[in-house]
Structures are given as C-alpha cells and as structure tokens.
Amino acid sequence: MRKFKLIVKACALIAYAFLLIIHFIVKDHYQLLQVFFYAFPLPILIFTGSTVTLLFYRTRTYFVLGICLILALVVYWFSTSYNFSNNTDIPKDASSILFWNAADGWDLPVDVLMESISSMKPDIIGLVEAEYATVEDIDLLSTTFPQYEFRILKGNMLVGVKGRIENVIFKAEERSYHINFIEAQLRNGRISVAITDIFQSPTMDKKKAIETVLQFASQKKTDLIIGDFNTPQESVHFKSFQTEYRSFHEYGQGFTATWPFGIPLLELDQIFAKKNLTPILLKKFYYPESDHGMLVGYIEEQF
Known part of the structure; x- marks a missing residue:
C-alpha cells in the first residue's frame, strides 16, 4: 500500500510539472499540445497544485514547497490577469x-x-x-x-x-x-x-x-x-x-x-x-x- 501511494504521488508530481511546463514554456506553439494549454489556465493550475500539495501533507518539506509554489502562482496570476487600478478619466470627445x-x-x-x-x-x-x-x-x-x-x-x-x-x-x-x-x-x-x-x-x-x-x-x-x-x-x-x-x-x-x-x-x-x-x-x-x-x-x- 505504501509503495502504491508513493507511485501515485510521483505520478501526480510529474503530471503537474508537465502542465506547468506547457503553460509557462511550451504554451500553444504545437497544435498537439495546445489542448493542455487551453484546458489548464492558471486558476485551474492553482487549484490542481493545491490538490497535489495536499497529497504531501505528511511530508513537511514537500508540503511547504508546494504551498510556496501555489502562493507564487497566485501572485503571478494577479500580476498578469488583474488590473488593480485604472481610474482614467474618459475625455468627452473620446x-x-x-x-x-x-x-x-x-x-x-x-x-x-x-x-x-x-x-x-x-x-x-x-x-x-x-x-x-x-x-x-x-x-x-x-x-x-x-x-x-x-x-x-x-x-x-x-x-x-x-x-x-x-x-x-x-x-x-x-x-x-x-x-x-x-x-x-x-x-x-x-x-x-x-x-x-x-x-x-x-x-x-x-x-x-x-x-x-x-x-x-x-x-x-x-x-x-x-x-x-x-x-x-x-x-x-x-x-x-x-x-x-x-x-x-x-x-x-x-x-x-x-x-x-x-x-x-x-x-x-x-x-x-x-x-x-x-x-x-x-x-x-x-x-x-x-x-x-x-x-x-x-x-x-x-x-
């Protein structure tokens, strides 16, 4: 049973690393891989990463690293997908x-x-x-x-x-x-x-x-x-x-x-x-x- 859990955790890490590489590096350069890029936008990756991190709640080092990674992804998401202020006045002749x-x-x-x-x-x-x-x-x-x-x-x-x-x-x-x-x-x-x-x-x-x-x-x-x-x-x-x-x-x-x-x-x-x-x-x-x-x-x- 322990060996099975280790295999599941390893597969989850590899799959998540693959999705991160697709999103940040490969993107949709290749048609065969673009479906992963479209199906896993950053909010989904954050949720998926949180789920993977929970698998390691008994392994302190991996659990802390996972939390840090999720927090970094959240910060990146907001910095690229949220405009915090834009109170520009609209000219009457715009x-x-x-x-x-x-x-x-x-x-x-x-x-x-x-x-x-x-x-x-x-x-x-x-x-x-x-x-x-x-x-x-x-x-x-x-x-x-x-x-x-x-x-x-x-x-x-x-x-x-x-x-x-x-x-x-x-x-x-x-x-x-x-x-x-x-x-x-x-x-x-x-x-x-x-x-x-x-x-x-x-x-x-x-x-x-x-x-x-x-x-x-x-x-x-x-x-x-x-x-x-x-x-x-x-x-x-x-x-x-x-x-x-x-x-x-x-x-x-x-x-x-x-x-x-x-x-x-x-x-x-x-x-x-x-x-x-x-x-x-x-x-x-x-x-x-x-x-x-x-x-x-x-x-x-x-x-």
Whole structure:
C-alpha cells in the first residue's frame, strides 16, 4: 500500500510539472499540445497544485514547497490577469467600441443591448453569435437610436455604427473563422473594423486562424479588430499582432478574463487598435444573458 501511494504521488508530481511546463514554456506553439494549454489556465493550475500539495501533507518539506509554489502562482496570476487600478478619466470627445458575444439563449438580448447603447453611446457596436437576431430587432434598434445604422451580417454577427455603413466584406472558413470587415463613416471620419469569431474547438489549428485574421486586417488597413478569438490572451499566436496593433488588455479594470460569466478563467474576447490610435480604458460588463463579458473600449482619438 505504501509503495502504491508513493507511485501515485510521483505520478501526480510529474503530471503537474508537465502542465506547468506547457503553460509557462511550451504554451500553444504545437497544435498537439495546445489542448493542455487551453484546458489548464492558471486558476485551474492553482487549484490542481493545491490538490497535489495536499497529497504531501505528511511530508513537511514537500508540503511547504508546494504551498510556496501555489502562493507564487497566485501572485503571478494577479500580476498578469488583474488590473488593480485604472481610474482614467474618459475625455468627452473620446471614441468607444462595444463588443459582445451575445450567445447563451434563444433570442437576442436586445433589452440589454439597448440599455448599454443608451448609457455608453458607443461609436461602434459588434456582436458575434447573434444568430437569433431578427429584422424586428433591427427595426427596434433603428427606431430607438436613429443616429445609428444597424445590420445583421453573415456569420451570425450584428453591427451598429453611429453614422453610416459604407461597405461590408465577409470572409470565412468552415469550422475555423468568420470575419466581417466593415467600412463606416462616423461623426468626424472614416473607420474600418474587423469583427471576428474564431471556432471554439481546442484541437483546431488556432495559429492558422489567428494569423489569417491579422493578414486580412493588415491588407485592408483595418483600424480595429474586435472579436471572440476563443484563444487565451497569453497565446503565442497573438505576438504577431504587436507589430501593427495594440491590445486593450493592459487598459482594463479588475480581472482581465472575459469567460465564463462569474469566473475569471480565460480572456477570450479582445479588442486590438491600430498603433496610430491610443487606447485609454477598457470596461467589462457581465449579464446573465451571456456567459461572455461585454467589452467597451475607449480611444483617445475621435473618429
């Protein structure tokens, strides 16, 4: 029995060390291993590590080392996934973008959307997984907010702009990605936005999909990329964005995670702005109508 317990403890340590190496070193460089990276975000690793540590409660040295490791992981988690203060004042002439994965029900949460538009008055509105949006919803939104133009797009998306939509181009690959490129005329200028929804399968080649989004956006000189990437913000595949775009990740308040609702687990929904634009704040709002947080990003420049 004692030998069996030693084997269990050894296997637990080896498995946990493997998961830590995947998370901090290997990440999702390799498609065959990316499922471990996606399935074990840092909060899960902290919980798993706590469980492994309890196996050694009779072995003082290992138990203390395990506690120290868990505490270090907690500190690292908060330092990378929590913005402790960002009380930036929003200039009156700042522009704003609202993005939301609105899926978690059998109809479009149009009441929540209208309340958000009324209170935040975003210049750009982008929704994905809005397959239940209807013509009646668009009519209601257009009547309530006549200064906006709303459209249901291919790929189960919805867009609204405080101005006029001039052109929409749809790109898609089955079970990989949907992208809508929108060109619009706003109050003081033109803006181009890519609304993105990447397929959620953890075994899919996310590198190809994410690089395709960036390639298309670069070719079209897109100002903003907003979407549900179904890929953690820590993914190595987002590094290529840094040349031309700036993430709103560092401009948020509180936990940076956007999924699932109520648990700060994964930052799947993101906003990227062209480097000539200056992000100043990212707010998140959570509603029971969706398991994804609603993002509202503010930019210093006025469109």
